[in-house]
Amino acid sequence: MPNPAQNAGRTVTIHDVAAAAGVSIGTASKALNGVGRMREETRARVAAAAERLGFRPNTLAQALLGGRTYTVGLITCDSFGRFSIPVMLGAEDALGDGQISVFMCDTRDDPIRERHHVERLLARRVEGIIVTGRRTEPRPGIGRDLPVPVVYAMTQSLDESDLSLVPDDEGGGALATRHLLTTGRTRVGHVTGPEGFQAARARAAGMAAALGEAGLRPAGPVLHGEWSEEWGRQGADVLLRAAPDVDAIFCGSDQIARGVAETLRDRGRRVPDDVALVGFDNWEPMALGSRPALTTVDMNLGEVGRLAARHLLDGIAGRPVEHGVRTVPARLVVRESTRRGT
Amino acid sequence: MPNPAQNAGRTVTIHDVAAAAGVSIGTASKALNGVGRMREETRARVAAAAERLGFRPNTLAQALLGGRTYTVGLITCDSFGRFSIPVMLGAEDALGDGQISVFMCDTRDDPIRERHHVERLLARRVEGIIVTGRRTEPRPGIGRDLPVPVVYAMTQSLDESDLSLVPDDEGGGALATRHLLTTGRTRVGHVTGPEGFQAARARAAGMAAALGEAGLRPAGPVLHGEWSEEWGRQGADVLLRAAPDVDAIFCGSDQIARGVAETLRDRGRRVPDDVALVGFDNWEPMALGSRPALTTVDMNLGEVGRLAARHLLDGIAGRPVEHGVRTVPARLVVRESTRRGT
DNA sequence: CTGAAAGCGCTAACAG
DNA sequence: CTGTTAGCGCTTTCAG
Numbered sequence: 001m002p003n004p005a006q007n008a009g010r011t012v013t014i015h016d017v018a019a020a021a022g023v024s025i026g027t028a029s030k031a032l033n034g035v036g037r038m039r040e041e042t043r044a045r046v047a048a049a050a051e052r053l054g055f056r057p058n059t060l061a062q063a064l065l066g067g068r069t070y071t072v073g074l075i076t077c078d079s080f081g082r083f084s085i086p087v088m089l090g091a092e093d094a095l096g097d098g099q100i101s102v103f104m105c106d107t108r109d110d111p112i113r114e115r116h117h118v119e120r121l122l123a124r125r126v127e128g129i130i131v132t133g134r135r136t137e138p139r140p141g142i143g144r145d146l147p148v149p150v151v152y153a154m155t156q157s158l159d160e161s162d163l164s165l166v167p168d169d170e171g172g173g174a175l176a177t178r179h180l181l182t183t184g185r186t187r188v189g190h191v192t193g194p195e196g197f198q199a200a201r202a203r204a205a206g207m208a209a210a211l212g213e214a215g216l217r218p219a220g221p222v223l224h225g226e227w228s229e230e231w232g233r234q235g236a237d238v239l240l241r242a243a244p245d246v247d248a249i250f251c252g253s254d255q256i257a258r259g260v261a262e263t264l265r266d267r268g269r270r271v272p273d274d275v276a277l278v279g280f281d282n283w284e285p286m287a288l289g290s291r292p293a294l295t296t297v298d299m300n301l302g303e304v305g306r307l308a309a310r311h312l313l314d315g316i317a318g319r320p321v322e323h324g325v326r327t328v329p330a331r332l333v334v335r336e337s338t339r340r341g342t
Numbered sequence: 343m344p345n346p347a348q349n350a351g352r353t354v355t356i357h358d359v360a361a362a363a364g365v366s367i368g369t370a371s372k373a374l375n376g377v378g379r380m381r382e383e384t385r386a387r388v389a390a391a392a393e394r395l396g397f398r399p400n401t402l403a404q405a406l407l408g409g410r411t412y413t414v415g416l417i418t419c420d421s422f423g424r425f426s427i428p429v430m431l432g433a434e435d436a437l438g439d440g441q442i443s444v445f446m447c448d449t450r451d452d453p454i455r456e457r458h459h460v461e462r463l464l465a466r467r468v469e470g471i472i473v474t475g476r477r478t479e480p481r482p483g484i485g486r487d488l489p490v491p492v493v494y495a496m497t498q499s500l501d502e503s504d505l506s507l508v509p510d511d512e513g514g515g516a517l518a519t520r521h522l523l524t525t526g527r528t529r530v531g532h533v534t535g536p537e538g539f540q541a542a543r544a545r546a547a548g549m550a551a552a553l554g555e556a557g558l559r560p561a562g563p564v565l566h567g568e569w570s571e572e573w574g575r576q577g578a579d580v581l582l583r584a585a586p587d588v589d590a591i592f593c594g595s596d597q598i599a600r601g602v603a604e605t606l607r608d609r610g611r612r613v614p615d616d617v618a619l620v621g622f623d624n625w626e627p628m629a630l631g632s633r634p635a636l637t638t639v640d641m642n643l644g645e646v647g648r649l650a651a652r653h654l655l656d657g658i659a660g661r662p663v664e665h666g667v668r669t670v671p672a673r674l675v676v677r678e679s680t681r682r683g684t
Numbered sequence: 685c686t687g688a689a690a691g692c693g694c695t696a697a698c699a700g
Numbered sequence: 701c702t703g704t705t706a707g708c709g710c711t712t713t714c715a716g
């Protein structure tokens with residue numbers, strides 16, 4: 001049986017198929033697309049010829065004619081980093097079934113490169129663009145009045161008329177905090193990332209709100225620093241001095257939580273018996289590698305991506321795209337670091 | 343000044359530009375492409391019209407006519423994981439400047455999906471395909487006699503006639519080991535990943551070779567286990583029992599190294615004073631978060647990707663693509679965990 | 685120096 | 701039931 005793919009010579013066109021099947025080019029097209037009515041025998045003969053020659057309809061020609069390319073662009077400013085990848089996966093998920101292919105572009109955080117990529121994508125007649133990013137900090141949009149719909153995911157456009165999908169940091173902070181309260185903790189501290197990050201501020205706000213509902217306040221000051229383990233180690237020390245009776249610490253990231261865990265251990269506090277610990281990100285290598293394994297907030301980034309894709313598809317279908325900033329609920333993943341309340 | 347992008351209504355074609363500039367369609371084309379000879383004034387008039395209307399040549403039409411699409415496919419089996427991302431970045435790097443766009447496809451490790459993606463890419467007339475993967479284990483190729491060149495990066499095709507680019511695990515192991523010897527260590531142990539992984543075996547072989555050159559043998563048995571911190575913690579205990587006088591440990595991954603470091607600390611061995619430690623991967627969040635920061639082997643994955651892209655471009659240009667498995671040298675990153683030799 | 689016409693691979697009307 | 705034709709947007713001969 002000849003391999004259908006062995007057309008290394010010249011690409012097989014529908015013209016070849018038609019010739020091989022002894023029909024005209026138009027008939028071949030209809031036969032292959034199951035359109036119109038014709039003798040079953042003819043249809044089969046054409047199909048056989050196509051199969052034998054390894055015919056693959058040229059998507060470009062179809063696109064040119066049909067006015068649709070079934071492609072979208074995915075622009076990331078995250079160097080394909082840790083956050084945008086799950087988003088992309090989710091997006092690919094929602095798009096892939098629709099026979100839509102994805103052009104990937106990385107901007108390296110360079111606006112010139114970005115502009116360049118947008119131009120290229122538009123020249124390729126993508127039907128829509130998803131923009132993802134590293135942080136949730138608002139950023140300038142990729143352009144106004146573009147001829148295709150645009151959705152921002154895991155990043156946020158400064159332009160109010162754009163649609164941006166971001167994780168619910170505030171809700172996540174509240175979720176983590178309420179979980180700690182449920183397990184009987186009442187003196188909850190917070191060590192997190194730079195105050196300049198909206199994500200850090202929102203998570204802290206969520207925590208404060210949840211504590212407030214219970215008539216409580218944070219134990220010690222909210223400690224802002226870098227998104228690093230090293231800061232977690234330092235921050236924990238500061239916190240232990242400021243609020244020695246702390247019985248739970250909510251951390252702005254899993255990395256910070258690991259650092260905190262290390263200092264707690266060095267200072268003879270057992271996790272979770274003396275101090276319960278909650279991280280943020282559900283970055284598994286970190287959260288599972290930590291001892292004990294970290295309870296943490298998962299931002300459902302895949303869902304962010306899926307939603308972004310779905311909104312984009314709506315836009316492509318001609319339905320008006322919503323605008324403003326929309327938030328995707330987070331989810332708590334409970335592990336050892338908060339088991340067995342006091 | 344009108345925004346060139348405000349063509350939300352209908353896409354601007356060269357026909358529109360020609361009409362606006364008062365020239366024929368062919369003249370407009372030549373003017374825009376700087377081809378042929380014509381009055382400077384005409385050229386300028388066309389350029390101005392194109393600018394004003396926000397004309398973007400339709401890449402599809404150009405591709406159809408020119409027989410080149412300037413696109414390649416990137417297939418990953420790694421769910422955009424930690425390893426294939428740097429590879430992609432490197433590839434995008436080498437391709438992007440050549441005005442080549444990249445279609446991303448994730449297979450989720452499903453051969454059916456993979457087949458599907460390959461078909462789709464070929465239908466879109468990509469000019470080449472790069473396949474990346476999670477492990478360096480050999481895998482079946484994506485198809486024989488495809489009409490476009492294919493390069494495997496960070497994964498390896500079973501088909502000897504394919505070109506596969508993989509990191510030099512053996513060289514990396516030797517590099518790490520020689521560094522330890524240089525800092526005066528002589529009793530070097532090894533804790534690494536599953537024996538089933540070629541990467542683990544190659545790294546161990548590299549270490550054995552380097553020790554052999556110095557007339558030495560590994561301290562204790564080579565310990566195979568999971569690629570996890572937990573295994574690092576356990577493995578270190580086993581090693582300390584089997585070879586209590588060990589003064590250096592080379593680990594198969596940074597995660598394992600972190601686990602090893604933790605156990606060493608628990609057992610009262612100082613790093614690097616009593617025992618020096620080298621990891622593998624240079625996965626920065628892990629390597630830098632560890633205390634002390636880990637000396638580790640960087641596989642130069644970006645280079646792997648860049649090379650893959652370059653070979654692919656060669657293939658696209660019609661030059662014959664080499665075949666077999668080619669190896670990209672690794673690089674040592676020295677940090678605290680090996681400073682100050684005994 | 686500029687315009688007209690052919691054609692890339694395909695589909696969708698319309699004739700036969 | 702099948703073949704012919706026009707045309708998607710563009711480039712490239714070849715005449716004018």
